[in-house]
Amino acid sequence: MKEELAICDTCANENCFIKKHIHLEQMKQYVAKKHSFVCKKSHQFIIEGAPLQGLYFICKGKVKTVKTGINGREQIVRLTKNGDTIGFRGFGTSKRYLIGAYALEDTVLCNFSNETMIEILKNVPEFTYDLMLFYADELNKSENNIRKIAHMNVRERVIDLLLYIHKKFGQTNGLIEIELSRKEIADFAGTTEEQAIRIISSLKKEALIKTVGKRIGLLSPSKLQSEIMEHKYF
Structure with a gap:
């Protein structure tokens, strides 16, 4: 080094x-x-x-x-x-x-x-x-x-992660300021890479997020946050 x-x-x-x-x-x-x-x-x-x-x-x-x-x-x-x-x-x-x-x-x-x-x-x-x-x-x-981990389902854990990195690293030109592979997202959310890919694809179809390569941007943070509000952890 x-x-x-x-x-x-x-x-x-x-x-x-x-x-x-x-x-x-x-x-x-x-x-x-x-x-x-x-x-x-x-x-x-x-x-x-x-x-x-x-x-x-x-x-x-x-x-x-x-x-x-x-x-x-x-x-x-x-x-x-x-x-x-x-x-x-x-x-x-x-x-x-x-x-x-x-x-x-x-x-x-x-x-x-x-x-x-x-x-x-x-x-x-x-x-x-x-x-x-x-x-x-x-x-x-x-x-x-x-x-x-005990109370959230897989979709909620992925959403919670996206909100976490959005809050911690910020978003510039519509994209969060950190590049994570789908495997890294899955590892952090406690799920499989395949499930993470499916959930991200679903969130894109719902116009809640967008992706450019490995980068992800939140189009509606408030809607995503409302989906996990009952857990009151974010």
């Missing part, structure tokens, strides 16, 4: 944990220890079960995190963008990564080692407090996802 200079002081990602605390004097020594690099599209930079190598923060790009399920099939558990944190599952409680991670496009990543992260958590209470709130929010999202 190619080394890349990513400067925290001029970073535009205000939602990044590091950027939010860069104004603190004690953070300067830790930022100086970070390692930044470019991960090319489709390349894996975290292997599930590999020894922990600290936390990753996305400077620029998009990443999918996955977990191995039944019969070795990878399930997408999270999609992330600029400023998001990768590798936090298991950090502090496990010596190995509980997820795998792939770049969905050429992505600039900043890595803080285990030792550096532990020093930050011990010495920067503002950072530790914010990270605690982040973990609480992620736990709530995980519990909601479990309920969704």
